[in-house]
Amino acid sequence: MTTVVCPGSFDPVTLGHLDIFRRAADLFGDVIVCVVANPNKQGTFTIDERKEMIAAVCADIPGIRVDSFYGLLVDYCREQGATAVIKGLRDSTDYDYELPMAHMNRSIAEVDTVFLPTRSDLSFVSSSLCREVTRLGGDVSHLLPDSVATALKARLA
């Protein structure tokens, strides 16, 4: 069993994220889904709300824990005894954004990053687009876990 960390904003968690969590759990056995706090960004959901939503939708997946932190990701990985960071890659834009962080994390702490390609039918899904469409009255409930879609509508629509 290898402990890995899936970090992100998850504001809110999408079916694309959930697919990555499941596959990471299948591959590594012990996955900490970690909501990373960004004090410069006011989220749609609080950190605790995001954690609760993730915990609820992951309740039936063995090997997944949910946590949050503020600080350097590599410090958190070290504290948790995690050997790698798992990131979903949707496209080349994600790759360009993620690669320097992966190199930096490896450079400063020898923490590796494993990239998993997102499910092709979900490769256009992002939390920010789901928020925008919901805010403007559109329906993205097929792209989010049911409980999350309901919470997002209640918050934004």
Ligand code: PNS
């Ligand atoms: O979902 P996001 O917003 O794309 O996630 C990015 C996140 C939070 C994983 C990244 O910004 C991060 O790792 N932040 C923690 C602070 C840190 O370690 N910064 C140095 C990165 S090399």
